[in-house]
Amino acid sequence: MAKDEHPGVRRLGLLLAALGAFAATVLSVFGALAIVTRFARTIVVPPRTAPERQRIRSIDPAAGTVTLGADDDASMPGRYSLWFDGGDGHARVGPIVTSSARTVTRELIGVDFGDIDEATRGRISGWFYVGPWELGLDYEDVTVETDLGPAPAWRIPASEDDGRWAIMVHGWSVRRHEGLRAAPAFHAAGYTSLLISYRNDGEAPESADGRYGLGTTEWRDVEAAIRYAEEEGAREIVLMGWSMGGSIILQTVLRGATGERVAGIVLDSPAIDWRDILDFQGKLNHLPDAITRGVVGSLGNGWGRRITGLGEPIDFAALDVLAQASSLHIPMLVMHSDDDGFVPGTASRALAELRPDLVTFVEWTGARHAKLWNVDPERWDGTVTAWIAERSQTETRSLT
Structure with missing residues (x-):
């Protein structure tokens, strides 16, 4: 200890360090709980609106094409629905015409309803027919x-x-x-x-x-x-x-x-x-195994009902x-x-x-x-x- 350091100051420093470590642990626990809660609820709470993560970059009416931001969904071969405007718009897209590292241009089969010219975001779906x-x-x-x-x-x-x-x-x-x-x-x-x-x-x-x-x-x-x-x-x-x-x-x-x-x-x-699915999703989202185990635990045990809102725990053995x-x-x-x-x-x-x-x-x-x-x-x-x-x-x- 330095000559001019008072013992009480040292004890205070140690106490503050301990409190800081404790606070970090508490924050870590609460952070993990928040992730578990969000993951678990995502699995069992039916979404009423689907996120539209697909970039709609441009429409070419003359060519009958739509250009999308390049990602795994936009780059799939085949025919798909393209929902936009919060689900109020629906179009159908066909085969890929051209693609690059940033964009994918597909055939625009048709627009069933909605104004796709004004759309900037959408969602590709396998749900092809509207009725x-x-x-x-x-x-x-x-x-x-x-x-x-x-x-x-x-x-x-x-x-x-x-x-x-x-x-x-x-x-x-x-x-x-x-x-x-x-x-x-x-x-x-x-x-x-x-x-x-x-x-x-x-x-x-x-x-x-x-x-x-x-x-x-x-x-x-x-x-x-x-x-x-x-x-x-x-x-x-x-x-x-x-x-x-x-x-x-x-x-x-x-x-x-x-x-x-x-x-x-x-x-x-x-x-x-379902355990395999949740484990796969956890790894896909770069979550620690402990988080995935926490999700399964919250879904499958009575204590997790406050987190999930389930009336009864999910019986993973039956699944x-x-x-x-x-x-x-x-x-x-x-x-x-x-x-x-x-x-x-x-x-x-x-x-x-x-x-x-x-x-x-x-x-x-x-x-x-x-x-x-x-x-x-x-x-x-x-x-x-x-x-x-x-x-x-x-x-x-x-x-x-």
């Missing part, structure tokens, strides 16, 4: 009675109704419109399509907590849709789901709520292992499809891209390896999450119709 009237097929608005009340749905009847139905379950943060892409393939195969809504998706009735259950609650609405189809004469049902819709369908199956008429499952980019693979009994087609970017395809491949007797796995490359049809609709339609035909032939052989 069933665009498909050139008959359709009707119907309702499915769920335990929360009537949920709207679209029914697209088969040309010749022989009792085969496809129930289509959309994914996280979208609506039943997502399934319109699949309806022509199922119609061509002779199926009546039922495109359903489910709790908290912005169309169906809300649950008391207004939160997604990641499949642990929404399966009841699929069960109700199955009952509706059976009451309307369905003798054979295929369940088709995208992303979280796949998780919802698998929960319906594992909980024994499908009845005897569900004969097949088709999954596109399915959410099969673990791989651990329950031996309980599956319905043939399924699973399609997933190795470039998904949101839900890794590892669990889809693992499920196929665990149940090669049930699962036909078709891997894609170059398609981002739930956009397989957009990248190559001919391949998507062909894969689905071929699997349906093969499954029907297998069933016929087993009966003879």
Whole structure:
């Protein structure tokens, strides 16, 4: 100690240093809690407006093109929706015309509504059709009675109704419109399509907590849709789901709520292992593993309900499809891209390896999450119709 330093000053300095370290720790804890809270709520709170992060740089009416800021979504091959003006505007974009390190110029197929000339931001979406009237097929608005009340749905009847139905379950943060892409393939195969809504998706009735259950609650609405189809004469049902819709369908199956008429499952980019998905998202956003574990803990335990707003904790054990693979009994087609970017395809491949007797796995490359049809609709339609035909032939052989 220096000769002129008073012992009390030294003790004060040590105390202040300790308090500073304590304050830094407290701030660190609160900072981590804030990140956990935001991450957890992002997963289970249904977004009412989607962020428009895509730069719309220019429109060339003469050339029929739109130039976007270059990013992974803008650079995908295929056809997509381009939402703008907070969802009040909708256009459709086609193949890439030119690209550079900073921009991507795509064919502008058309503007359905809104003033795209004034738009500077937008959102690319795999939701391509804005309604069933665009498909050139008959359709009707119907309702499915769920335990929360009537949920709207679209029914697209088969040309010749022989009792085969496809129930289509959309994914996280979208609506039943997502399934319109699949309806022509199922119609061509002779199926009546039922495109359903489910709790908290912005169309169906809300649950008391207004939160997604990641499949642990929404399966009841699929069960109700199955009952509706059976009451309307369905003798054979295929369940088709995208992303979280796949998780919802698998929960319906594992909980024994499908009845005897569900004969097949088709999954596109399915959410099969939620722990794996959250871990992937954590790493994608450069979050420490401890934060991801905190998110899973807050979602899956009673103490986290103050953070998440969930009425009941999410049962991650029930969502673990791989651990329950031996309980599956319905043939399924699973399609997933190795470039998904949101839900890794590892669990889809693992499920196929665990149940090669049930699962036909078709891997894609170059398609981002739930956009397989957009990248190559001919391949998507062909894969689905071929699997349906093969499954029907297998069933016929087993009966003879």
